[in-house]
Amino acid sequence: MQSPIHETTELEELEEFVINFRMRRLKLGFSQTDVGSVVGKLYGKALSQPTISRFEVLNLSYYKMCYLQTLLQKWLEETEDSLKHSSDLTGFYPFTTYQPIERGRLSQRSFTRAFMHNPKPTSEEFGYLAERLGMEKKVVRIWFYNR
Incomplete structure (x- = not known):
């Protein structure tokens, strides 16, 4: 003890x-x-x-x-x-899109741009967008369905 x-x-x-x-x-x-x-x-x-x-x-x-x-x-x-x-963390965290804390506004802009480009993405496109934004594929899919 x-x-x-x-x-x-x-x-x-x-x-x-x-x-x-x-x-x-x-x-x-x-x-x-x-x-x-x-x-x-x-x-x-x-x-x-x-x-x-x-x-x-x-x-x-x-x-x-x-x-x-x-x-x-x-x-x-x-x-x-x-x-x-290195001054960039993307090499250390290749599976994330390292971004400062302002991610919410950036994600909203990215979602809107992607929606304008293609309002009905395929499963692969959901996966790509989710990976790029550092989110789960399910979250991206739900955002598009709610749009």
Whole structure:
């Protein structure tokens, strides 16, 4: 069993990591959703936006916080190392369309342009558009059907 002093030190280190993580995430231009999906694709454990949010406000169990700290520390290090060698993250994340947080407005414009070009796309075109926008194919299909 750990002493109370040791546990306090670990909690302080965890709090410090969370503060630094949030600042570095924002500086890199990733939303909480981006982090969750990229971590999932890289390490096989997808994290939801609410999970990242709860991590950033220390609103998870101690053990869950420690587990996420390990994953997120690894993600931060790999992302920052990638940026040292290149100013563009698309090589590091070839399966995502890395974009700053303004994705919503950009997606709306892309959807509208695609709809004007072809209001009834094929399944392959849905897939291509979804991949380009970093979204699920189902989301793209539903947007077109609701249009």
